[in-house]
Amino acid sequence: MPSTRRPPTARGLGVRAAALAAVxxxxxVLAASLGAGHARPWGAWDESARAVLLDVRxxxxxxxxxxxxxxxxxxxxxxxxxxxxxxxxxxLGVSGGASLGGVVALLLGVGAVGxxxxxxxxxxxxxxxxxxxxxxxxxxxVVTLLLTGAIFNAFVxxxxxxxxxxxxxxxxxxxxxxxxxxxxxxxWGALAGTAAAGALAxxxxxxMTRAYNVMSLGEEGAAQLGVDVERVKRRTFVLGSVxxxxxxxxxxxxxxxxxxxxxILRRLLGPDHRVMLPSAILGGATFLVLADLAxxxxxxxxELPVGVITALIGGPFFLALLRRRGSSHxxx
Amino acid sequence: xxxxxxxxxCAVVVACHAPTPPDRSAQGSPPQxxxxxxxxxxxxxxxxxxxxxxxxxxxxxxxxxxxxxxxxLGAYDAPNLERILELRADLVVTSDAVASAPAxxxxxxxGVEVLALETDxxxxxxxxxxxxxxxxxxxxxxxxRAASVRAAVEDVGRRAAxxxxxxxxxxxxxxxxxxxxxGSHLDVLIxxxxxxxxxxxxxxxxxxxxxxxxxxRMPEVIVEASDHRPAAFRGRAPGLWxxxxxxxxxxxxxxxxIDPDRVVVPGMRMGETAExxxxxxxxxxxxxAGLEELGAPGTAGAEHP
Amino acid sequence: MARLELSDVGYSYRDRRALxxxxxxxxxxxxxxxxxxxxxxxxxxxGVVSGTRRGYSGSVRLNDREIRDWPPxxxxxxxxxxxxxxxxxxxxxxxxxxxxxxxxxLEGLGFESARDVAIAREALARCGAEDLAxxxxxxxSAGERQRVVFARALAQQPSCLVLDEPASFLDIRHQVxxxxxxxxxxxxxxSVLTVxxxxxxxxxxxxxxxxxxxxRVLADGPTAEVFTYARLRECFDTEVYVxxxxxxxxxxxxxMSGRVQRRLRPRE
Numbered sequence: 001m002p003s004t005r006r007p008p009t010a011r012g013l014g015v016r017a018a019a020l021a022a023v024x025x026x027x028x029v030l031a032a033s034l035g036a037g038h039a040r041p042w043g044a045w046d047e048s049a050r051a052v053l054l055d056v057r058x059x060x061x062x063x064x065x066x067x068x069x070x071x072x073x074x075x076x077x078x079x080x081x082x083x084x085x086x087x088x089x090x091x092l093g094v095s096g097g098a099s100l101g102g103v104v105a106l107l108l109g110v111g112a113v114g115x116x117x118x119x120x121x122x123x124x125x126x127x128x129x130x131x132x133x134x135x136x137x138x139x140x141x142v143v144t145l146l147l148t149g150a151i152f153n154a155f156v157x158x159x160x161x162x163x164x165x166x167x168x169x170x171x172x173x174x175x176x177x178x179x180x181x182x183x184x185x186x187x188w189g190a191l192a193g194t195a196a197a198g199a200l201a202x203x204x205x206x207x208m209t210r211a212y213n214v215m216s217l218g219e220e221g222a223a224q225l226g227v228d229v230e231r232v233k234r235r236t237f238v239l240g241s242v243x244x245x246x247x248x249x250x251x252x253x254x255x256x257x258x259x260x261x262x263x264i265l266r267r268l269l270g271p272d273h274r275v276m277l278p279s280a281i282l283g284g285a286t287f288l289v290l291a292d293l294a295x296x297x298x299x300x301x302x303e304l305p306v307g308v309i310t311a312l313i314g315g316p317f318f319l320a321l322l323r324r325r326g327s328s329h330x331x332x
Numbered sequence: 333x334x335x336x337x338x339x340x341x342c343a344v345v346v347a348c349h350a351p352t353p354p355d356r357s358a359q360g361s362p363p364q365x366x367x368x369x370x371x372x373x374x375x376x377x378x379x380x381x382x383x384x385x386x387x388x389x390x391x392x393x394x395x396x397x398x399x400x401x402x403x404x405l406g407a408y409d410a411p412n413l414e415r416i417l418e419l420r421a422d423l424v425v426t427s428d429a430v431a432s433a434p435a436x437x438x439x440x441x442x443g444v445e446v447l448a449l450e451t452d453x454x455x456x457x458x459x460x461x462x463x464x465x466x467x468x469x470x471x472x473x474x475x476x477r478a479a480s481v482r483a484a485v486e487d488v489g490r491r492a493a494x495x496x497x498x499x500x501x502x503x504x505x506x507x508x509x510x511x512x513x514x515g516s517h518l519d520v521l522i523x524x525x526x527x528x529x530x531x532x533x534x535x536x537x538x539x540x541x542x543x544x545x546x547x548x549r550m551p552e553v554i555v556e557a558s559d560h561r562p563a564a565f566r567g568r569a570p571g572l573w574x575x576x577x578x579x580x581x582x583x584x585x586x587x588x589x590i591d592p593d594r595v596v597v598p599g600m601r602m603g604e605t606a607e608x609x610x611x612x613x614x615x616x617x618x619x620x621a622g623l624e625e626l627g628a629p630g631t632a633g634a635e636h637p
Numbered sequence: 638m639a640r641l642e643l644s645d646v647g648y649s650y651r652d653r654r655a656l657x658x659x660x661x662x663x664x665x666x667x668x669x670x671x672x673x674x675x676x677x678x679x680x681x682x683x684g685v686v687s688g689t690r691r692g693y694s695g696s697v698r699l700n701d702r703e704i705r706d707w708p709p710x711x712x713x714x715x716x717x718x719x720x721x722x723x724x725x726x727x728x729x730x731x732x733x734x735x736x737x738x739x740x741x742x743l744e745g746l747g748f749e750s751a752r753d754v755a756i757a758r759e760a761l762a763r764c765g766a767e768d769l770a771x772x773x774x775x776x777x778s779a780g781e782r783q784r785v786v787f788a789r790a791l792a793q794q795p796s797c798l799v800l801d802e803p804a805s806f807l808d809i810r811h812q813v814x815x816x817x818x819x820x821x822x823x824x825x826x827x828s829v830l831t832v833x834x835x836x837x838x839x840x841x842x843x844x845x846x847x848x849x850x851x852x853r854v855l856a857d858g859p860t861a862e863v864f865t866y867a868r869l870r871e872c873f874d875t876e877v878y879v880x881x882x883x884x885x886x887x888x889x890x891x892x893m894s895g896r897v898q899r900r901l902r903p904r905e
Contacts, residue, residue: 007733010748037414048418055442056413083726106430115434168536169510170452174431177409184434185413187441214740216727221720224687225793226713226741271727274748301405301412302391 008275016269020282024065027286031061031293036300060185064292064306065285066195067183067247068257069202072284074243075258076277077205080212081236082142085266089258090248093149094241096156097126098248103160103175107167115178116190116249123245126152131237140233142219181254181307183292194246201242202281208232209273216271254288254307256314261287263321362469363423363445367416368393369408370427372451375599376461377425379477380470387419390426394593408432416444425464427451452537454517457598458482477600484603485524488610491617492526498613500527501551501581504538504596506558506572511541517598525610526617527553552580553613557592565589566626588612590626639700639715639796639828640664641686646695648681648852655681656693656852663797663828668819670839670860671832673849674873679832682849683801686830687718699797713741716797717790721805723782725774731785732770735760738792760791764818780811787815791822798822800831804838816842836877836890840864848872864888 006012032041035057039049074089081087089095101122105115130152134145160179164172186194211232215222223229247254261284262276269275288306291313295306366382368374369390377383378396388403390411403419406412409431416424416439424439426432428448436446447467449460458478465474500522502512512518513534522529530549534541554573565571566589570582581587595605611618641663648656655678663669671679684690685697688704697704699715707715717738725734735757736749743749749757761767766784769777774785783803790798800819804812812835820842823829833839839846839860846863848855848871855872856863869877869890876893893901 007730007736007754008748013748035414036412037418039414039418048420051417051442052414056417085726109430165540169505169538170429170431174409174429177431182410185438187438210740210743213727213729213733214737216725216729217723217734217737220684220689221718221723223689223709224713224716224718225737226710228709266727271729272733301403301415303406303410303412 008270008272013275013278016275017278017282020279020286024282024286024289027289027293028061028065031064031289032058034293034297036296036303056185059188059191060183061289061292063186063191063194063250064183064288066191066198067251067254068261068284068286068288069281070198070243070247070284071254071258071288072261072280073202073205073277074240074247075284076262076273076280077208077212077236077240078258079262080215080273081233081240082146083216083218084146085263086259087146088255089240089244090153090253090255091149092145092237092241092244093130093152093156094123094127094244095248095253096153098123098245099179099253100156100159101125102178102249102252103163106174106178107163107171119249120245123241123248127238127241127245131234139230140237142233145237179252180305181252182303182305183251183254183288183295186250190250194250198243198246201239201246204235205239206277208236209277212236212273212277213271252307254310256307256310256318257284257288257291260310260314260318263318267321362467365419365421365423367405367411367419367421367424368399369405369411369432370425370449370451371395371597372427372457372460372599373425373449373464374399375601376464379461379600380465380468380473382468382470385468387421388415409435411435411439413438413442417442423447423467425449451598452517453515454485454520454598454602457517457602461600481600481603485521485606488603488606489524492524492610492614495526495614495617497526497528498552499530499549499580500553500555500609500613501530501546501549502555503558504592508540509543509546510538510558511546513537513539517602518595521602521606521609522613524606525613527609527613547576547579550578550580552584552586554579554581554587555595555609555612556587556589557595559589560592564591566591567624586612588623588626594626640698641797641828641830642696642698642701643682643686644696644698646685646693646697648678648685648690648693654852656685659695659849659852659854661847661854661857663830665796665828666823666826667845668823668829668831668843670843670846671830671849672834672836672839672846672872673855677849678852679849680801681852683718683799683832686799687716688712710741713793715795716799717793717795719787719790719798719800719803721802722779723786725782728773728775730770731766731772731774731777731781731788732757732761734774734785735788735792738789741793756794757788757792760788761785763791764788765814779806780808783807783811783815787818796827798827798829798831800829800833802832802834804833804835812838836864836869836892840888840890841885861888864890 037052039052041053071089078087078089078092079085098119102115102119105118110118130148133148134141136144164175211227214225214227215232219229262280265276265279265283269279291309292306294309295304298304364385365387366377366385367388368377368386371393374389374393375395377386383396386399386402388405389399390405391407393399403415405415408426408429421444424444424446426436426446426448428450432448436448439446447464449463450456451460458481461478462474465471502518502522504510504512511531511534513531513536516537519529519532530551531541556571568585568588570587571589573579573582573587577583608622611620611623644660646656646659671682673679681690685693691705699707736753739749739753739757758767758770761770764784764787766781766788769781769785774782777785804815807815816838819829819831843860845858846860847857848863848868850872856868864879866877866879869879876898878891878893880889882889
């Protein structure tokens with residue numbers, strides 16, 4: 001199908017970003033209006049409604065937006081780094097470190113404060129180890145990175161299985177639930193901190209978006225066009241992993257967001273990363289806000305793990321996408 | 333660059349998860365609107381005569397039956413914060429399981445008092461009862477009820493004192509095999525009922541045991557409390573253990589299938605449970621009353637397992 | 638406008654020496670052809686010259702500045718490389734691919750200006766590919782893709798062009814078209830270093846030829862002087878019939894098959 005896309009401009013990006021931001025805002029309002037409790041943002045508020053909305057529901061909705069943004073951004077930049085549209089934020093092994101850290105913290109009983117912290121530390125330790133292994137003669141080898149990440153994830157999976165088999169039933173239950181992927185209702189401080197850290201890590205990634213475009217020509221081709229390929233790779237890996245670590249330490253493993261959102265946006269808006277990355281951030285936030293809304297409301301007062309919703313939507317969607325991709329592209 | 337990123341990242345994450353402001357809930361006055369998540373606690377509140385203060389229950393609270401109409405609030409790891417706040421609960425009673433901690437902390441930050449009770453062991457349960465009673469301003473009543481449960485169990489122990497100890501295996505889960513081990517209330521009750529728990533060295537109140545080990549120990553009585561299905565068989569039958577004829581429990585016909593809800597959750601009826609176990613272990617001294625109807629009251633027995 | 642000079646350049650891979658004592662120069666307006674058998678080091682030369690292979694010994698200078706000392710973006714503004722083939726992971730349009738060539742000229746993280754777009758369109762037009770502008774690059778044929786890649790190199794507005802067997806996968810018409818453009822560019826002052834394996838193309842389009850064998854320069858000089866039976870035999874280790882053709886006014890080369898060799902030398 002011939003593409004009649006014109007090259008993106010700053011104004012074009014502005015228009016699209018504004019549209020996506022409006023959709024996100026609408027989703028947030030919708031999500032803040034619905035929940036297991038009966039409180040609504042409009043009308044009279046009594047004290048319990050105030051507590052429900054401002055202390056429980058709104059922070060959680062906003063955290064869903066932040067996590068959706070983090071995961072989609074990480075997925076987008078990892079897909080650029082690995083030049084592979086099947087990459088998701090977890091493929092490079094950092095999520096394994098976060099999970100293992102979180103499980104260990106949970107079992108050591110460091111308390112609810114300690115779990116995200118130890119989880120994050122575990123993620124960063126994994127990041128450093130994997131980066132060391134994948135750096136050969138000063139160059140970050142992307143294929144080695146991918147393999148190392150996959151092996152590390154498998155290793156962590158086995159380690160967690162081992163732990164699960166020796167702990168008590170009570171602890172086993174806690175571990176399984178932790179790994180399932182649930183968005184908690186955070187304190188405002190936790191929310192602000194996560195958002196701030198995420199923003200700090202995302203800004204350098206936004207600055208590299210044109211370089212990502214050039215890197216689609218291959219590492220040599222990009223170098224010949226003046227891109228500092230090693231620096232782009234290293235920064236992308238580190239910052240993308242930080243985003244993933246923030247997300248996993250807050251909520252466990254929520255799948256599909258980082259894989260599906262970049263894909264949808266690439267189809268709709270084109271592969272130019274200068275448009276895709278900001279759009280993925282806004283679109284991912286919207287996606288997770290709505291998925292979490294569904295998770296909270298469908299079987300209220302019980303909750304489905306939000307990872308179930310994202311998989312139920314993401315799975316079939318992704319298969320449909322692969323089928324279309326297979327038929328429309330011959331040899332690349 | 334990495335060390336800096338690591339430290340900075342950890343610092344940020346620590347900062348944003350910093351200890352929350354102190355519990356804002358009002359201390360002192362006895363709570364009037366209670367949410368019960370731990371199943372054992374519901375029974376306790378009823379025993380203390382405070383069941384009318386319960387405004388909401390967790391998903392697994394089945395007894396007492398009159399709580400059935402109350403709002404359901406989710407499982408102990410994820411109680412529904414919105415509904416709890418809406419109910420204006422001033423106390424949430426939950427278990428001290430690892431998985432409950434994050435939710436408990438969140439509730440406290442929101443100004444709701446949380447009592448996390450250890451209700452896995454015999455002593456723990458009785459202490460929990462006393463803690464709950466103290467908090468509700470019913471300390472005397474709680475002490476009395478705890479004492480009566482303790483007395484009932486001790487009475488069983490006295491009557492079983494001179495009898496030859498029999499080897500008992502108490503199963504609480506299958507695939508893999510989970511048994512009641514040291515520290516569980518069942519372990520205490522088995523001892524009081526004149527039995528030796530063959531799983532006394534598994535290292536945890538509820539732990540896995542391999543089937544080979546279970547067979548090696550040659551139990552003389554098997555208490556099967558693993559089948560949660562409502563229409564499952566209850567009563568005396570070899571069931572899945574029939575394949576191993578050499579086990580004393582099998583060829584002497586002392587494999588009992590019981591509704592787990594009756595024995596696995598420690599609570600106010602531990603005295604009756606001790607008595608029931610004593611009948612299983614020493615029918616010659618305690619009689620056999622009630623051993624053919626081991627289901628929950630009102631359920632029909634089903635086909636043999 | 639641009640002078641590319643290699644002096645006594647050496648380069649080793651882990652277990653073998655790919656280039657040894659190599660010297661050559663490309664002046665403004667010259668098309669220099671680099672010929673040699675497989676494994677003679679041609680691609681290594683491209684790597685060294687373009688700055689991707691940094692561990693070389695000796696001196697490689699563009700406009701009297703060592704390649705290693707050129708900041709990468711500045712180098713990309715002066716030198717463009719057209720590889721043998723490019724794989725495209727993302728479905729950019731042809732125009733977007735050509736616009737990537739403007740990257741060395743863009744500051745910050747801005748978008749391309751109208752002027753950049755105009756330069757890109759003009760580059761496509763010069764390659765006869767303006768109608769491909771809106772098409773997805775992954776859908777184009779090899780010949781069309783190579784034209785787009787060439788246009789991208791032009792969009793860089795280089796003063797030095799390095800081509801690594803750019804016409805290998807093109808059919809004969811596109812080979813001629815591509816090198817016609819190369820000739821035009823050289824005539825406008827750009828210095829061109831091209832690696833190629835088609836002897837006749839080399840004879841037709843190159844002003845000077847450099848023959849490589851085992852990482853060393855075997856011959857270096859004007860085409861007419863280097864393009865001889867003896868030299869080619871020494872370089873490629875095979876019999877090639879060489880002659881000056883009336884029609885084109887240039888040398889032609891006809892590889893001699895075994896059958897022809899036996900006919901010429903029945904006793905061997």
